[in-house]
Amino acid sequence: MKQSRNTVLKGGSIIDGTGLPAIHGDVVIQNGWIVAAGESAATAFAGSDYNVIDCSGYAVAPGFIDVHSHSDLKVLENHTEKLLQGVTSEVVGNCGFSPYPLPENPGVLREFANGILCGNDTWGWNSAADYLASASSSHVANVASLVGHGSLRIKVAGNTSSELTRRELDTMAGLLDDALEEGAAGFSSGLMYAPGSGASAEELTVLGRVAARRNKVYATHMRSYSAGLVEAVEEQIAVAEHSGCRLQISHLQAAGEDYWPLQRHAIDAIENAERRGVDVTFDVYPWLAGSTVLTQVLPQDALDGGIPQLMARLRDPEQRQLIRPRIKPEARWSGVIMTSAATNEEALVGRSVQDIANERGTDPETTVMDILLEQECNVNIVEHCQSIDNLHALLTHPLSIVITDGVYTRGRSHPRLYATFPLLLSDIVRERKWLGLEDAVHKVTAKPASRFHLNDRGRIAKGYVADVTVFDPARIHTNATYEKPDVAPTGIKLVLRSGQILVDSGVAV
Numbered sequence: 223m224k225q226s227r228n229t230v231l232k233g234g235s236i237i238d239g240t241g242l243p244a245i246h247g248d249v250v251i252q253n254g255w256i257v258a259a260g261e262s263a264a265t266a267f268a269g270s271d272y273n274v275i276d277c278s279g280y281a282v283a284p285g286f287i288d289v290h291s292h293s294d295l296k297v298l299e300n301h302t303e304k305l306l307q308g309v310t311s312e313v314v315g316n317c318g319f320s321p322y323p324l325p326e327n328p329g330v331l332r333e334f335a336n337g338i339l340c341g342n343d344t345w346g347w348n349s350a351a352d353y354l355a356s357a358s359s360s361h362v363a364n365v366a367s368l369v370g371h372g373s374l375r376i377k378v379a380g381n382t383s384s385e386l387t388r389r390e391l392d393t394m395a396g397l398l399d400d401a402l403e404e405g406a407a408g409f410s411s412g413l414m415y416a417p418g419s420g421a422s423a424e425e426l427t428v429l430g431r432v433a434a435r436r437n438k439v440y441a442t443h444m445r446s447y448s449a450g451l452v453e454a455v456e457e458q459i460a461v462a463e464h465s466g467c468r469l470q471i472s473h474l475q476a477a478g479e480d481y482w483p484l485q486r487h488a489i490d491a492i493e494n495a496e497r498r499g500v501d502v503t504f505d506v507y508p509w510l511a512g513s514t515v516l517t518q519v520l521p522q523d524a525l526d527g528g529i530p531q532l533m534a535r536l537r538d539p540e541q542r543q544l545i546r547p548r549i550k551p552e553a554r555w556s557g558v559i560m561t562s563a564a565t566n567e568e569a570l571v572g573r574s575v576q577d578i579a580n581e582r583g584t585d586p587e588t589t590v591m592d593i594l595l596e597q598e599c600n601v602n603i604v605e606h607c608q609s610i611d612n613l614h615a616l617l618t619h620p621l622s623i624v625i626t627d628g629v630y631t632r633g634r635s636h637p638r639l640y641a642t643f644p645l646l647l648s649d650i651v652r653e654r655k656w657l658g659l660e661d662a663v664h665k666v667t668a669k670p671a672s673r674f675h676l677n678d679r680g681r682i683a684k685g686y687v688a689d690v691t692v693f694d695p696a697r698i699h700t701n702a703t704y705e706k707p708d709v710a711p712t713g714i715k716l717v718l719r720s721g722q723i724l725v726d727s728g729v730a731v
């Protein structure tokens with residue numbers, strides 16, 4: 223049966239996404255667009271052919287927008303983890319990783335990105351236009367994409383962290399300009415991941431100018447979120463200031479207890495820049511643990527040349543001695559938990575590096591190098607390293623947007639992939655009362671839409687695309703945990719994208 227595209231969501235509490243107080247009323251949807259919203263809005267459409275859905279007792283909000291997604295490949299496979307959270311739009315291509323432009327040897331890009339994109343040996347697109355064309359057929363999400371600086375760098379210079387020549391830099395700027403012209407939403411950097419970590423501020427400023435000319439955003443996974451946090455923020459602000467681009471600081475946090483006090487200084491630097499007229503905002507996920515690949519604890523120059531070179535270094539006793547003192551987790555070793563392993567999963571997944579080191583009768587650094595060798599560097603981790611007071615400061619800050627930063631992994635993914643927005647609306651809004659409901663919805667709808675220029679989305683108002691999430695503010699809930707993350711949330715009645723019902727009573731249809 224073909225689903226009616228004309229729907230009335232009747233008698234709900236409309237949270238329009240702007241942050242204004244909710245109003246009681248109806249939302250009328252025709253051919254995928256909102257044609258009326260507000261008190262008694264349905265009256266004018268009485269008698270027409272509408273599917274009328276009673277929403278009394280529910281909040282009717284814009285579909286949530288996740289501007290820090292790593293679902294580049296998963297949206298094409300129609301995975302529903304985000305959709306079930308109420309997400310209808312995703313901005314992918316974050317932290318320097320995008321599945322395009324393919325280099326001459328596509329394996330180099332796949333090896334670089336597979337730990338974050340959870341990919342195989344076959345993906346890849348030559349251009350933003352090709353990727354966006356594929357993504358436009360996603361059933362689960364409206365997809366916008368940032369070009370990854372790491373991917374661009376691999377395209378022009380291979381997997382090397384060394385300084386680019388003038389000519390390579392010009393080529394990279396040209397490729398970025400092409401991608402932005404073809405519809406990419408901006409570009410992203412991953413300055414803690416080789417080879418992006420090899421970029422100077424000058425290199426990023428050249429690219430920032432390209433983004434500025436096209437009025438697109440630059441999102442950055444900065445060089446440090448721990449000891450070097452404040453300098454990292456200042457560096458990225460300088461890039462924005464010198465290039466004139468719009469800056470989005472990705473997943474802001476201070477990682478590691480020793481560095482928690484630095485977050486206040488980082489926020490001060492951002493507020494000062496904003497007062498000077500720099501166009502800067504930041505995003506945050508409402509969790510106290512991060513999620514990444516195990517190679518992230520290594521000095522990134524150890525990855526120069528790619529995984530085979532890293533493996534060779536880890537096998538060489540002299541190289542190991544050089545690498546060892548520079549291995550630095552953001553959490554204590556007891557808080558660095560294995561979440562996926564290519565082999566021997568039962569013995570590793572769910573356990574900390576410290577725990578495994580104790581069992582093996584060795585130190586954590588040796589354990590990390592050994593595990594990377596055993597697993598051919600294919601390991602994901604969760605790091606418990608953040609402070610609840612800092613999280614409060616970030617979530618309640620007027621410049622923050624809330625994101626999932628969800629990462630698919632083979633073993634046990636971080637629960638943020640399954641539960642971020644339900645957690646925001648239950649734990650943060652309802653239980654802790656850190657944010658009002660309308661404020662929280664604003665941070666995941668109209669605010670990210672305007673930041674990433676997702677026009678026509680993120681609001682419940684006439685003339686907007688009918689992306690809508692209907693949930694019960696008193697009952698929305700998640701049982702997802704770090705130990706058992708893959709649990710669907712409850713309390714979400716409906717999710718519509720372009721007027722089409724994709725989730726009904728919490729189940730994808």
Ligand SMILES: [Zn+2]
Binds near residue numbers: 316317443472473
């Ligand atoms: Zn990142």
